[in-house]
Amino acid sequence: MTQLLAIIIDGVVYASWLFIIAAGLTLIYGVMRILNMAHGSFYAIGAYAGAGMVGWYFSTGSVPWLSFAVLIGAALIAGLFIGLLIERGLLRFMYGRNEVVMILVTYAILLILEDAIKLIWGVEPYFAYQPYSLLGRTKLAGLSFANYDFMLIVVSTLIGLALWYGLNRTRNGKLLRVVIHDREIAQALGINVSRIFTITFLIGAGLGALAGALTAPGLSVVPGIGIEVIVLAFAVVVIGGLGSVSGALVGALIVGLARAAAVHLYPEVELFVIYAVMGLVLAIRPQGLFAVASARKI
């Protein structure tokens, strides 16, 4: 019973973390048809910006609770800034190109940003551990869990609800869905697709940076941190279906629970199980669980 509880909690916490990373990635793909390799860099920039500012904040001896606002605020500002810079400065000149070309372009951005991160923050590890321990821990069935991890579940739920509401219940969301369905018709109807692209990319970059910032308190922020997560994020969005936010949510839950079950029951297959699930889903539904299969335009 204790083990089952641990699997569920661990799985949901891991899924929450994955969803926050994957939501931005799948949103950008859904709207812009860009499989954004640089998403890992947004994650890393968010982690560095958040950790750097939290470290500075605590050195001033200020109120500890406000560190959460500093963590998130710093990451969002950094993520939005770099997102705007990349979208306006580079990507907008390449819209309409083949998806493979866009993968190469964003991979180049990833490499450039990796070096830029080292130029800005150096290679020494950054720590922002104070928020992680600030919330204390809760004991359930004899097991201690960090309340910070429960907060991740709340944050990812809020992000999921905000995205659902924004896409389904607002005018801008409906415009965005029109662009998702058919970019050319949307343009013909007078929708400012370029503006929607910019806003979408900024939301995606902000979510990536937010994920990095929320992860930073639980580890040391070091070079290469963004590379590690991007592969996992891709697995999640591929399982759920590229471009589907609800698919990313389900994909994250599947990966999170499968991994937690493996860790507790068969630790030796912990890494394998994620990609086994991905392979299984792709074998049955090549387009992912939630993506709608579409005819290829010739």
Add this chain to the structure above:
Amino acid sequence: MRLDSLKPLSLACAVAAGTLVTSVQAAEEYKLGLVTFLSGAASGPFGIPAKNAADLVIDAINDGTLPAPISGKGIDGRQIKPIYVDEAGGATKQTAEYRNLVDREGVDSIVGYISSGDCLAIPPVAEELKTLTVLFDCGTPRVFEEGDYKYVFRSHSTASMDNIAAARYINETVDSLKSISGINQNYSWGHDSWRDFTETLKVLRSGDIEITTEQFPKLFAGQYGAEISALMVKPADVVHTSFWGGDTDALVLQAAARGLLEDNQMIFTAGETALNSLGEHLPDGVIIGARGPFGPFAPESELNTWFQSEFTKRFGTPPTYPAYHMAQAVIGLKLAYDKAGADATTEQVIDAFEYMEFEGPGGKVSMNRGKGHQAATEMVYGRLTRSNGEIGFTDVRRYAADCVNPPEGAITEEWIKAGMPGAKCD
């Protein structure tokens, strides 16, 4: 003679003079290739401290300011010119970089390599190019167990030492030890460490030890919530980890926040790098190792005092074991040249290096394994304690090199399973 006709002559003289100056300078330089992680996840906790140590020691060797008995300026009377290469990129890239260092840069020797994969890939190339190479930080025992190299040396002990000593330490100091669990990285380092630790314990306790769970998360995974829960669900008397660098930091932070470190006896075989940054999260009683007699476990000596104080003064943080490993390698190389005498050939330096004993900042280093190419040192563990907020260690136990390192010619795994014959632990 017209002025114009003088120009080509002047130019030719200038070029000739410049070439002469360059060649004289080159003759006075000792080009040392240094390979360490300058980017990627291993750069912060390992690569950069190692580079800092190399900078510090090379400057001191060039200035002749290393404490006695190390004397003389430079190597073989030549000023050392370091040429750094980033170790990131994998073994294939590193073998290409190695060839570049030798063929294009014309280095006299190379000190480098943190990754065990690189340490296994480089020696055959070093032999082919006949270049003196000192491996400074990698842990795999396979380098000299599976190979026989003339031009390759390793100036620190293998990772087997860490885990054999760890098993001895908990066997001696943990009351009513019945069970163990482990969390180690899912690649050769983690698997080998866990194997050496568990096999040694089985030998020491005649098989009377239960393994409750063994976790192998991916290298640089960063998220260990499920693994920590698994360790809590199946508790053991001791939790073993050979995590290093950023993975150690993440595990310490997440385990501390969930009380794993308070409720369980943990042993971090490579935990010393976390002391400076995350010491406040480590509770009293946690067992720490430094992959040798380094950092807080380094024996008192003039060289260690110099290294600690100068490193801290120059880089703002005390040296951790990767820094010690690098210092030990560069000092060992210089001492081999000193022993070989002036204008010695590479072969003469190799002869001098083989079976050499020298004092590094971490104490005595004996190059008496791997046919004189593999070092053996003592190993130290201690329990963290605090006095007035300052981190210190209690119950410190030092294990002689011959107690925790397999003897010359032995294969580690076979030696452990055979009951560690010939181990001298008194």
